[in-house]
Amino acid sequence: MGAPIAIDDPADPRVAAFRDIRERDLVGRQGRFVVEGTVVLRMLAAAHGKGRFRAETILVLENRLAGLADILSDFPDDVPIYVASAAVIDAIAGFNMHRGVLAIGVRPEAGFDAQALIAGLPERALVLAGCGISNHDNAGSLFRNAAAFGADAVMLDATSCDPLYRKALRVSVGSVLAVPYVREGDMLDLLGRLDAAGFAVWGLSPRGEVEIGDIPVSPRMALVMGTEGEGLPPAVMSRFRTARIAQRPQLDSLNVAMAAGLALYRIAQLQGKI
Amino acid sequence: MGAPIAIDDPADPRVAAFRDIRERDLVGRQGRFVVEGTVVLRMLAAAHGKGRFRAETILVLENRLAGLADILSDFPDDVPIYVASAAVIDAIAGFNMHRGVLAIGVRPEAGFDAQALIAGLPERALVLAGCGISNHDNAGSLFRNAAAFGADAVMLDATSCDPLYRKALRVSVGSVLAVPYVREGDMLDLLGRLDAAGFAVWGLSPRGEVEIGDIPVSPRMALVMGTEGEGLPPAVMSRFRTARIAQRPQLDSLNVAMAAGLALYRIAQLQGKI
CATH class of the missing domain: 3.40.1280.10 (SPOUT methyltransferase, trefoil knot domain)
Known part of the structure; x- marks a missing residue:
């Protein structure tokens, strides 16, 4: 698990992937998918490293960081973990992100055929x-x-x-x-x-x-x-x-x-x- | 089944019950409920007259009127059937009403205990x-x-x-x-x-x-x-x-x-x- 990185500005380019996530999801972003909530994040952690799916970025509500430590520790150091207040996260994501955690996952380049x-x-x-x-x-x-x-x-x-x-x-x-x-x-x-x-x-x-x-x-x-x-x-x-x-x-x-x-x-x- | 009544003005008070139905539904309207689509309308028709639920008003997309005739004919004459174009219905309901029919149902005053x-x-x-x-x-x-x-x-x-x-x-x-x-x-x-x-x-x-x-x-x-x-x-x-x-x-x-x-x-x- 990498050291959490504080984000104070919703326009910070490091969290651009999470911007207006609901709207962009409708269009789809090549090779990426959105993970919401601890249950799905845990599955992403289990999948990461098995070669098929991997995590690209994680964005955590600051008051949930401690509670998520056991899941976050399953991700390797090179997956950036960004932390922000509820107001900043809502401004980034474009909706009230009560689930406390979002992540961007990456699909395998070659899926199973x-x-x-x-x-x-x-x-x-x-x-x-x-x-x-x-x-x-x-x-x-x-x-x-x-x-x-x-x-x-x-x-x-x-x-x-x-x-x-x-x-x-x-x-x-x-x-x-x-x-x-x-x-x-x-x-x-x-x-x-x-x-x-x-x-x-x-x-x-x-x-x-x-x-x-x-x-x-x-x-x-x-x-x-x-x-x-x-x-x-x-x-x-x-x-x-x-x-x-x-x-x-x-x-x-x-x-x-x-x-x-x-x-x-x-x-x-x-x-x-x- | 009553004679269908054409509605040309989204502000017509006769269809006020359907106005911005998504938003108002969140608050709830005393004793009323919203029916969407032919499948649920058919169930309302079956329930109407059995004494528990009844239909108050029906709003039909004009190009669906003929196709819905068999269901609509199950409602008695005193249930008004309003007909409007897609543009008028969307302006009334506040969303794209692709299901073709909406109705307002009434709950029984005394439910089962x-x-x-x-x-x-x-x-x-x-x-x-x-x-x-x-x-x-x-x-x-x-x-x-x-x-x-x-x-x-x-x-x-x-x-x-x-x-x-x-x-x-x-x-x-x-x-x-x-x-x-x-x-x-x-x-x-x-x-x-x-x-x-x-x-x-x-x-x-x-x-x-x-x-x-x-x-x-x-x-x-x-x-x-x-x-x-x-x-x-x-x-x-x-x-x-x-x-x-x-x-x-x-x-x-x-x-x-x-x-x-x-x-x-x-x-x-x-x-x-x-």
């Missing part, structure tokens, strides 16, 4: 795949559930939203930094690769053939969630086996993250992961 | 109770899950947030208007009443004694969720039986709505509700 990710999975593996997941809350919740139930990887197609977007990362309680993932390509192609690697692929849909409690266990299983609203594309529904979750009739189907959680819990139990 | 709600429950019943549920997303998701898995009622203590708040209602996909609920009093008192009415009360907690798959079935069951972060109060944990949901260690516990959904699904299956 799907083939490399699949090649690295263990013999007994559980993968969560998402097709057209466009809502950041749902994307974050999918990662949170994937982590909770021991999924080994998340695979999103190119039409899904960025899980490192500020809100998605926060809702994931930082799990996006912990569960290996890709976001690329076409879902049928991704699922074809999983199939070729011995995965039993199951699409989840209100029109699924099998109740989730009756899914047979396989050493390698992949669960595919469709976009909110429209659900899984017909091409996925027709090529792979499908499962459903019993619910009361004549209601909107379950939220996608909720449905994924129910199915992951069931499969994780079958596979002995939880 | 807990005793009356419990007295009206069937012999085979499932109740979801929430203690200190302070996040509107979570409150909405709890109702959505309660409806999906056939819960007969939701009971919130007085420290929980208002599930008719705009965002909670939207996240619930309108289920707040469909599942009978109370929000009052102290959780131990509410649970004592359920216990006295023959309910097997189960608190859900990461420190619960029994895995949810091992909860024995009872004709009347109540599931209690604690506040985000702190979980259930010790007084609830010590007085009632408790259940847990297996997950990977050393992670944040599951989101409260996710945990409730997993337990409701299991209990609803045991009770034959789904």
Whole structure:
């Protein structure tokens, strides 16, 4: 952990990365992402040094510095830790930053590609795949559930939203930094690769053939969630086996993250992961 | 359904209830709530006339009027339906109202009280109770899950947030208007009443004694969720039986709505509700 550096001027160029963070986040900054709060910071600390994500800068509310010492000490000396008063931080960030800590993270220059990710999975593996997941809350919740139930990887197609977007990362309680993932390509192609690697692929849909409690266990299983609203594309529904979750009739189907959680819990139990 | 009334002036007093709806919602307007979008409007139409909730006013985007005819026709003639262009509606509501329809609902003057709600429950019943549920997303998701898995009622203590708040209602996909609920009093008192009415009360907690798959079935069951972060109060944990949901260690516990959904699904299956 480097020595904390006091910032008194909101215009200080050393904290330029945090300026008006809410607005700029909407545009995205090449290769960077925003970390808010202690829970996600702890996940960034765990990820830093493992080679995939790293911390670039940390900005701490002065009265939270002591309380955060155990997390901050996990970062190496070359990650600058800036400290400022609430008034200065609010002026920098452009909103009331009650969470007490912000950080800028850096994405890996070369992310996992799907083939490399699949090649690295263990013999007994559980993968969560998402097709057209466009809502950041749902994307974050999918990662949170994937982590909770021991999924080994998340695979999103190119039409899904960025899980490192500020809100998605926060809702994931930082799990996006912990569960290996890709976001690329076409879902049928991704699922074809999983199939070729011995995965039993199951699409989840209100029109699924099998109740989730009756899914047979396989050493390698992949669960595919469709976009909110429209659900899984017909091409996925027709090529792979499908499962459903019993619910009361004549209601909107379950939220996608909720449905994924129910199915992951069931499969994780079958596979002995939880 | 009454004849639609065109509104050309954003300052028209007939649509005053919709003015700057986002800002005013934060303060709350006595006895009223805001409905956004067709899914929730459909639930309001179903609730209207059943004596609990009713619609006061509806405001429709002019190019959506034809598409909404089937829902609007479910409202009686004395509910005024105002129609306006996107520019006029945005000027009234103070934001881009892409959902195409807004309505003002009215709460019942006398809500259910807990005793009356419990007295009206069937012999085979499932109740979801929430203690200190302070996040509107979570409150909405709890109702959505309660409806999906056939819960007969939701009971919130007085420290929980208002599930008719705009965002909670939207996240619930309108289920707040469909599942009978109370929000009052102290959780131990509410649970004592359920216990006295023959309910097997189960608190859900990461420190619960029994895995949810091992909860024995009872004709009347109540599931209690604690506040985000702190979980259930010790007084609830010590007085009632408790259940847990297996997950990977050393992670944040599951989101409260996710945990409730997993337990409701299991209990609803045991009770034959789904």
